[in-house]
Amino acid sequence: MLLGTQRISSEGTLEIGGCNAVELARAFGTPLYVMDEAALRGACRRYRKAFESRYPRNLIHYAGKAFLCTAMVRIAEQEGLGLDVASAGELHTALMADFPPSRINMHGNSKSLYELDMAVRNGVGHITIDNRLEIEMLADVLDRYPGHVQGVLVRCAPGVDPETHRYIRTGQADTKFGLNIADGSALEAVRLVVAKPNLRFKGIHFHVGSQLTDAESHVAAIEAAAELIASISAATGTDCEILNIGGGLGVRYLSDGAALQVEDFADSIVGSLRSSLERYGLPEPILAQEPGRAIVGEAGTTLYTIGAVKTVPVLTGGRGSRRADSRTATRTYASVDGGLSDNPRPQLYEARYEAICASRAAEPHDRVVTIAGKHCETDVLIWDAKCPVLCPGDILAVQTTGAYNYAMASNYNRFPKPAVVLVNDGQADVIVERETIEDMVRCDRLPDRLVKPSLRDGEASIAPETS
DSSP states (O other): OOOTTOEEOTTSOEEETTEEHHHHHHHHOSSEEEEEHHHHHHHHHHHHHHHHTTOSSEEEEEEGGGSOOHHHHHHHHHTTOEEEEOSHHHHHHHHHTTOOGGGEEEOOSSOOHHHHHHHHHTTOSEEEEOSHHHHHHHHHHHTTSTTOOEEEEEEEEOOOOOSSOGGGBOSSSSOSSSEESTTSHHHHHHHHHHHOTTEEEEEEEOOOBSSBSSSHHHHHHHHHHHHHHHHHHHHHOOOOOEEEOOOOBOOOSSTTOOOOOHHHHHHHHHHHHHHHHHHHTOOOOEEEEOOSHHHHGGGEEEEEEEEEEEEEEOBOSSTTOOOBOTTOOEEEEEEESOOTTTOOHHHHHOOOOOEEEGGGTTSOOOEEEEEEOSSSSOOEEEEEEEESOOOTTOEEEESSOSSSSTTTOOOGGGOOOOEEEEEETTEEEEEEOOOOGGGGGTTOOOOGGGOSOOOOTTOOSSOOOOO
């Protein structure tokens, strides 16, 4: 499964963006996130074209939560996308990259006063209201800025339960996100917004889930949203200028995995929207979206160095058994120099990946091996990877790691976070520096009571007993 600009070189190694993956590992170290710029830009353009050709009143916001740094912000801006941010940190990143605030949509299910003030102060285009408390909080913030009227969307829960992992479903009735449509909460929130002179109701928003391989959930949610829009018009006399349907379009993680083409997705979305609008006699709103994974997922590859390789017996007989199978079943573990800290998704969502031995990409990948991390957990990245015989020092490339890998990386076991390099036409540029072990203690502080000499050799650590 070669993605984006990936190819196998004449030397039999993996290339990405015209750069030899083994040389990238040597130059920048591993683990290493590699982002394919041509693939990123191609995904942006393909997504825009698919919808703009079918529904001209269209607005695409890139969902920064999938992968965000200042370089990614600049690429999104250059490709004509808006930006979806969900925290003060994401908004700050966008502002540091000089992204136009008017093209930013501020999200979050529990925004702080600081975040709301930051959004208003910097002139973001829309703030998406997630609950009734935020309506009052935002109105109070706006009192500090006389004359400023803030455009808002109201996030709704359409009551749609999509086919995806339970931890990334967001559109069902039982969710922390948004206001329920069926029980009237969403309509009541719109009434409250309309009544605030410093808020301007612009439309509604929903998001049904992530890594979706069909459009069924979106179609059902659009039908529910159209009914709500009609109710809003009847109850308040206010038109819905924007309908934001979130993101969620899935990508290819496995060579035999299903992936919905964005053109087919656009056909289903636009067809459903127009038929729903016609049913209720509604004008066409701006169709807004927030793809994240669909833009960056397949553009990312993570490079690791293979360490220890060991073969162990597979035990049978149930939990606690010490009896090896008489047929001597075995499993081969190949450990890499990363794992849970740079890719938590297998542990969070049971996510599955494929890998290529970048050092020997041309060789048959016909051996089954388990790719394990090096953390103090059973942090298996891939249980049954197809590879050639792996040796210590080989470079392994794990595919489709552009979304939610760097974004969710941690310092577990005090591992420094990897660098991110952007490759294009044979050029590789660092866009996020690798953390150092010194960074692991940069924010540590010692209370005065702990700043004292260590015990000297031979000095008792416990006061001796007295007679």
